[in-house]
Amino acid sequence: MSNNTQFATKIGLIAATVGSAVGLGNVWRFPVLAQSNGGAAFLLVYIACVFILGIPVMMAEFSLGRGGQSDAVGSFMNVTPCKKWWMVGAIAISASYLILCYYMVVAGWTMEYLWQSITGDLYTTLNSATEIDSTQFALKMKEYIVDDINPLIFTYIMIAANFVVLLCGVKKGIERLSNILMPMLFILLIIFGCVSLSLPKANEGLQFFLNPDFSKINGSVIINAMGQAFFSLSLGMGILITYASYYPKTTILSRTAVTVSLLDMTVAIMMGIIIFPAVTSFGLTGESLEGPSLVFSTLPSIFAQMPLTQLWSTLFFLFLMVAALTSTISIAEVSVAFMQDRFNMKRWKACLIVITPLFIFSSLCSLSQGSLGNMTVMGLTLFDLFDTIATNILLPTASILLCIYMGWIAPKSFFKGELTNYGTVKSRVFNIVLFIVRFVAPVLIATILIAHFIK
Numbered sequence: 001m002s003n004n005t006q007f008a009t010k011i012g013l014i015a016a017t018v019g020s021a022v023g024l025g026n027v028w029r030f031p032v033l034a035q036s037n038g039g040a041a042f043l044l045v046y047i048a049c050v051f052i053l054g055i056p057v058m059m060a061e062f063s064l065g066r067g068g069q070s071d072a073v074g075s076f077m078n079v080t081p082c083k084k085w086w087m088v089g090a091i092a093i094s095a096s097y098l099i100l101c102y103y104m105v106v107a108g109w110t111m112e113y114l115w116q117s118i119t120g121d122l123y124t125t126l127n128s129a130t131e132i133d134s135t136q137f138a139l140k141m142k143e144y145i146v147d148d149i150n151p152l153i154f155t156y157i158m159i160a161a162n163f164v165v166l167l168c169g170v171k172k173g174i175e176r177l178s179n180i181l182m183p184m185l186f187i188l189l190i191i192f193g194c195v196s197l198s199l200p201k202a203n204e205g206l207q208f209f210l211n212p213d214f215s216k217i218n219g220s221v222i223i224n225a226m227g228q229a230f231f232s233l234s235l236g237m238g239i240l241i242t243y244a245s246y247y248p249k250t251t252i253l254s255r256t257a258v259t260v261s262l263l264d265m266t267v268a269i270m271m272g273i274i275i276f277p278a279v280t281s282f283g284l285t286g287e288s289l290e291g292p293s294l295v296f297s298t299l300p301s302i303f304a305q306m307p308l309t310q311l312w313s314t315l316f317f318l319f320l321m322v323a324a325l326t327s328t329i330s331i332a333e334v335s336v337a338f339m340q341d342r343f344n345m346k347r348w349k350a351c352l353i354v355i356t357p358l359f360i361f362s363s364l365c366s367l368s369q370g371s372l373g374n375m376t377v378m379g380l381t382l383f384d385l386f387d388t389i390a391t392n393i394l395l396p397t398a399s400i401l402l403c404i405y406m407g408w409i410a411p412k413s414f415f416k417g418e419l420t421n422y423g424t425v426k427s428r429v430f431n432i433v434l435f436i437v438r439f440v441a442p443v444l445i446a447t448i449l450i451a452h453f454i455k
């Protein structure tokens with residue numbers, strides 16, 4: 001079935017796609033990786049990975065989606081009807097659904113922290129006799145996240161919010177929301193950048209993040225940077241195929257890929273510029289900079305030491321929640337579009353079928369942080385199991401196969417046609433993009449996949 005939904009404006013389609021890309025990956029994954037992989041050296045390799053790998057693969061996904069005019073499975077079917085390559089789309093959809101189950105839980109945490117910042121509860125029960133440090137917030141984080149009931153309530157609110165936006169549709173739901181939230185997100189980012197740079201000792205943190213030491217670059221830095229580029233740009237999940245199927249025929253795909261990637265990279269770099277000066281200014285050590293504890297314990301301990309604690313905390317968790325919400329919506333839209341297009345379903349029915357199971361799966365992921373923590377598979381909680389299967393195995397596999405498909409299986413005239421809008425846009429870069437998609441990207445992504453197994 002061909003899909004005739006479209007984004008209404010150029011700004012709207014960029015806002016929606018950037019909304020998908022900018023998420024928790026930029027806010028906590030990027031600074032954490034930068035910290036443990038040599039700071040500026042990692043930043044340089046990351047930028048190279050985005051240009052060499054991320055942008056060409058994004059162009060391939062956009063071309064498949066816009067040309068295929070359907071969901072992540074249907075687009076393969078429409079471009080090469082007699083072949084079984086639609087299975088690649090099925091892998092991407094499975095990966096995206098697994099990710100959705102636990103990403104929704106983290107999105108719930110961001111909302112819980114926003115609520116606790118607004119009410120002031122995050123800061124009121126601190127032991128004022130002792131000096132504020134991140135251990136107090138680490139305990140609070142345990143209290144909030146390990147608790148069985150509260151995280152569930154906030155996760156359900158997030159699931160319901162996703163349902164409402166998805167139900168309103170692509171134009172009136174996703175696009176309209178992104179048009180409001182994305183500018184807000186960038187304004188908040190600039191405010192935080194200014195605050196962080198005005199802190200004493202900001203320079204020290206900035207030096208670490210922006211002064212490269214090339215001796216730090218090694219194989220694992222490169223593998224981590226490649227993995228982060230894919231995660232952050234939402235590649236290999238069917239999101240970009242699905243969103244591109246809503247792009248009008250006049251959209252210049254190469255330009256859109258560059259714009260989206262640059263904006264996503266800007267947010268990641270800004271996060272580094274915000275976090276490193278703040279961490280050094282408040283004398284917090286490297287070990288506080290790890291995964292969720294960076295945003296849920298290190299940063300609150302910084303806010304607690306600043307004037308206007310509640311205001312900064314509320315603004316930050318609002319920022320984080322917006323970033324998480326627009327990403328969850330894009331991940332869920334992959335499955336909604338699949339249901340709608342493959343089974344000829346009304347949108348409300350597709351939304352219901354995709355969203356309802358989340359109440360069960362996300363609950364299990366949430367409880368696996370608390371009372372179901374003992375329930376493990378291969379030593380992993382359900383939360384970590386979903387993450388490992390999706391991001392370490394399914395995403396790279398889908399990306400390799402997608403590159404092989406666009407590089408070798410789909411007609412070259414199709415890929416070139418979509419990237420050049422069938423001759424109306426100059427195609428100076430097409431041959432380079434094709435070379436990367438055919439040879440460079442599959443080999444490099446396979447390296448990430450193998451590296452995960454060796455680890």
Ligand code: PFF
Pocket residue numbers: 020021022023024025026099103230231232233234235237327391395
């Ligand atoms: N790109 C978003 C982020 O960086 O958070 C959304 C996302 C993409 C999440 C890919 C997870 C993922 F594996």
